[in-house]
Amino acid sequence: MTTTHTLVAENLVLGYGDRTVIDGLDLLVPPGQVTAIVGANACGKSTLLRSMSRLLSPRGGQVLLDGKQVHKTPAKQLARTLGLLPQSPVAPESITVADLVGRGRHPHQGMLSRWSAADDAAVAEALDATETAGLADRPVDELSGGQRQRVWIAMALAQQTDVLLLDEPTTFLDVSHQVEVLDLLTDLNHARGTTIVMVLHDLNLAARYADHLVALTDGRVHAAGTPAEVLTESTVKTVFGLDNQVIVDPTSGKPLMLPIGRHHIRTATRS
Amino acid sequence: MLVLAALVVVVYLASLMIGKTFYPVSDVLRVVAGDDVAGASFTVGRLRLPRASLAVLAGLCFGLGGVTFQTMLRNPLASPDIIGISSGASAAAAFAIVTLSLGSRAVSIIAILAGLAVAVLIYLLSYKGGVAGTRLILIGIGVAAMLDSLTAYVLSRAAEWDLQAAQRWLTGSLNGAGWAQAVPVLVAPVVLTPVLLSQSRNLSVTQLGDDTASALGVRVDRTRLVVIVAAVGLIAFATAAAGPIAFVAFLSGPIAARLVGPGGSLLIPAGLVGALLVLVADLVGQYALGTRFPVGVVTGVLGAPYLVYLIVRTNRAGSSL
Numbered sequence: 180m181t182t183t184h185t186l187v188a189e190n191l192v193l194g195y196g197d198r199t200v201i202d203g204l205d206l207l208v209p210p211g212q213v214t215a216i217v218g219a220n221a222c223g224k225s226t227l228l229r230s231m232s233r234l235l236s237p238r239g240g241q242v243l244l245d246g247k248q249v250h251k252t253p254a255k256q257l258a259r260t261l262g263l264l265p266q267s268p269v270a271p272e273s274i275t276v277a278d279l280v281g282r283g284r285h286p287h288q289g290m291l292s293r294w295s296a297a298d299d300a301a302v303a304e305a306l307d308a309t310e311t312a313g314l315a316d317r318p319v320d321e322l323s324g325g326q327r328q329r330v331w332i333a334m335a336l337a338q339q340t341d342v343l344l345l346d347e348p349t350t351f352l353d354v355s356h357q358v359e360v361l362d363l364l365t366d367l368n369h370a371r372g373t374t375i376v377m378v379l380h381d382l383n384l385a386a387r388y389a390d391h392l393v394a395l396t397d398g399r400v401h402a403a404g405t406p407a408e409v410l411t412e413s414t415v416k417t418v419f420g421l422d423n424q425v426i427v428d429p430t431s432g433k434p435l436m437l438p439i440g441r442h443h444i445r446t447a448t449r450s
Numbered sequence: 451m452l453v454l455a456a457l458v459v460v461v462y463l464a465s466l467m468i469g470k471t472f473y474p475v476s477d478v479l480r481v482v483a484g485d486d487v488a489g490a491s492f493t494v495g496r497l498r499l500p501r502a503s504l505a506v507l508a509g510l511c512f513g514l515g516g517v518t519f520q521t522m523l524r525n526p527l528a529s530p531d532i533i534g535i536s537s538g539a540s541a542a543a544a545f546a547i548v549t550l551s552l553g554s555r556a557v558s559i560i561a562i563l564a565g566l567a568v569a570v571l572i573y574l575l576s577y578k579g580g581v582a583g584t585r586l587i588l589i590g591i592g593v594a595a596m597l598d599s600l601t602a603y604v605l606s607r608a609a610e611w612d613l614q615a616a617q618r619w620l621t622g623s624l625n626g627a628g629w630a631q632a633v634p635v636l637v638a639p640v641v642l643t644p645v646l647l648s649q650s651r652n653l654s655v656t657q658l659g660d661d662t663a664s665a666l667g668v669r670v671d672r673t674r675l676v677v678i679v680a681a682v683g684l685i686a687f688a689t690a691a692a693g694p695i696a697f698v699a700f701l702s703g704p705i706a707a708r709l710v711g712p713g714g715s716l717l718i719p720a721g722l723v724g725a726l727l728v729l730v731a732d733l734v735g736q737y738a739l740g741t742r743f744p745v746g747v748v749t750g751v752l753g754a755p756y757l758v759y760l761i762v763r764t765n766r767a768g769s770s771l
Contacts, residue, residue, distance in 0.1 A: 229661065232664075232665050233664065234661055234664050234665070253667075254664065254667040254668065254669050255667035255668075256667075257667065258665060258666050258667030259667070262665060262666075263661070263662075263665035264662075264665075265659065265661035265662055265665070268658060268659055268661070268662045269524075269658065269659045269662075270658070271524060271657040271658070272524070274657075279658075282654065282655050282658060282666065283666065285651065285655045285666045285667060285668065286666055286667035288651070338666065
């Protein structure tokens with residue numbers, strides 16, 4: 180399966196109350212690739228993601244999925260093509276894993292239609308892909324953080340969308356679980372060609388796993404392109420206001436950013 | 451669920467048979483079928499049948515409305531009888547009876563409107579860029595306390611002959627229930643249950659939080675509005691006919707959840723549990739205790755300890771509600 184959905188933001192303006200968060204942003208999400216969005220705290224990464232999935236109406240500009248405005252697309256129809264996993268989703272008390280993952284099928288069900296074989300298959304596949312099939316009957320609130328995140332991703336997978344947006348899918352996870360989640364998303368991208376857009380905190384993991392890296396600052400895209408093009412010393416300095424050094428990651432060949440603070444710095448490396 | 455439904459039918463029949471005079475099932479069924487049976491036709495047909503029917507219908511409404519609120523706000527404390535909707539209907543009804551000396555139909559209409567108005571008021575007071583469950587519950591409890599004291603004030607000024615009619619609005623009672631009270635309560639579940647059922651899948655997705663639910667294609671605000679209006683309608687109609695039978699709305703959902711287990715909609719099971727609770731409580735209140743108690747007293751005795759238990763458990767869990 181190859182996805183050819185195009186997701187584009189044009190001159191987008193977003194805000195809450197009298198605060199403008201995103202101001203005239205243009206963004207093109209390359210289809211069938213993994214895109215990571217990085218930026219300083221409160222630079223509008225999550226806001227952008229929410230608007231791209233119709234949760235927040237733009238003050239100006241538009242978000243287009245396959246040339247159609249997402250804010251004018253019926254919610255359920257959009258939810259069959261584009262999925263979103265919010266930053267800290269809440270599970271109802273004592274819901275089981277299978278039940279939670281099953282709710283991802285909602286956009287595929289009519290008001291009166293029964294649970295179908297296709298629904299069963301989608302849930303089973305999502306549980307398999309995330310290696311949570313063994314947890315199916317356990318209550319979600321008994322799981323560890325890493326397991327829980329895999330279950331939420333399974334729910335998003337059961338939705339079977341060609342485009343998947345994730346808001347910081349690795350938050351609150353230890354490093355091995357972070358890598359596990361990112362590997363899982365990469366598998367999904369390779370196997371199904373799912374277009375993935377995720378907000379990530381960790382610049383180096385973003386550079387490692389993204390095909391396309393987008394750096395936001397002041398409500399606009401500061402730089403976008405391959406990690407090698409975007410993750411440079413000057414970009415990090417502008418976007419995060421941090422002195423740094425970028426080297427080639429010996430493991431992946433991708434760029435690796437080393438922060439330079441005020442302490443513990445060998446004088447030779449200070450430029 | 452079938453077991454529950456069967457249980458409701460059995461207790462319903464039993465409550466038609468039991469009383470000062472016992473009538474066997476055959477007599478009761480003949481009366482229900484419309485035959486003339488000496489003695490039984492009046493006692494069962496005129497007295498017990500409307501009373502038991504009202505018990506079932508009011509219980510159904512309370513159960514459906516209660517579990518809807520609890521599901522929507524993801525909190526068992528968020529039941530309409532805790533957050534002031536029943537109190538609003540009660541206060542308005544007491545005022546209409548005592549101060550305005552209105553007839554029973556006008557009283558019902560005023561109670562329903564007041565229930566809706568209180569729901570809107572609580573919603574608006576707790577709206578702050580979206581409605582958070584905890585804030586709505588706390589505001590609702592405050593509003594309920596104010597309205598209850600209003601009811602008490604109105605009753606303290608009441609003339610003695612109004613008191614008995616008004617008293618039902620404090621505890622809830624099926625005494626003197628006739629078809630005039632029971633029939634309007636039939637309308638509410640017939641019209642509003644399909645509305646709730648049509649939204650039940652949306653509602654269960656809404657439990658995942660507004661963002662996730664929207665991403666799954668649910669129009670969260672619209673779902674919430676439809677569901678609130680339908681649930682308040684059920685509660686208000688039932689309250690108008692039988693008074694705020696204490697804690698039925700509050701207890702039905704959690705009991706149904708225990709019986710049904712996780713997964714699956716609680717809507718219909720909670721409605722059946724509500725019907726069963728009111729039927730049993732009314733039987734107990736009438737015959738088991740020597741003196742006759744209104745049904746609300748019995749359900750109150752059952753419900754209050756559960757309320758305390760819930761609050762204790764929440765405190766132990768360390769969360770703020």
